[in-house]
Amino acid sequence: MHTEINPPSAGFAWQSSCCKNRPLSLTPTLAGGQAFRWRKDKDGIWWGTAGRHIFAFWKPEDNARSNLYWQTWPELNRREVVEDYLQLNVDTEALLEEWSRAAPDCAETLHRYEGARVLRQHPLECFTAFQCATCNTVMKIERSVEHLARGYGEIAEAAGRKFYLFPTLDVLAQMDEGYLRAGLWGYRAPRVIALAQYMRMKPFNWLELLRKLPYTEAKRELQKLNGIGPKVADCICLFALDKPEAVPVDTHVRKIAGRLFGEKYTLGSLTENKYNEIALLFHEKFGQYAGWAQQALFLAERERAAAGRLQ
DNA sequence: GCTTAACCTGGACGC
């Protein structure tokens, strides 16, 4: 019989949500390379922001189905905001069964990462952060995005702690290139500022409006922007624009495709045709939520690559 | 339509 462990006392009242049928693991979800500003404190509490909301999350480690404990600021007890951000409405249990039938070879891996959920992020932060992802490492992306937020984000407070909200488009458009370069943005610095300036000429809330378009149209719109290629566009579609069918094909996903669909997908340059072919094969195998399956397989592949480097 | 080089830079690794 399982005994629930109580969350640490942190100076505020926790709320809880049941994850029995909606598995959730905080580490692979919050530190799995889809969002870059979540931090875990010494008590194991994850702190982060999304839009104007500040969140605290806590769960017993290694138990995807135990209750999630949470709180929100500045308005307390915003259950619907938490469930929206973590997409707790998505029945991953049913998806796991479907994927396991379609890809028995991947079933063990998919079950191991059953708690790795895809977040529903604030579009502008996701859009900006992934511009930093080109030819970079997760650790450096985290530092870069944090540097940007600390330099230009509005300060907010929750439970006696200080947070930096992600800047607005108007603020991003006026950032200093030198400041960004000092924060590891490198050659991406002028591009991210220029893109913010260009985006200001688009209709108000243009990024949010892409949520209403079909996946292929939203992706096409993003790829019209200088600096946004197919991979970054797919990341934004999957992690912020409600497009669970988007499959970002990076070096890790390419290796997975090599094993699932044939070695030819790992050979030579990743041309746009090859990219689209891999994404289509994932879609055919894993269905409408192929991006969610991809995220679990990606985490396993990344872990495998890291273990290989340590040997 | 494919390949290649350039773009920044911290960290890991070998020597």
Add this chain to the structure above:
DNA sequence: GCGTCCAGGTTAAGC
């Protein structure tokens, strides 16, 4: 300590 390579890509030029 130093040199080299790699890392969640994109773009433009050359073939």
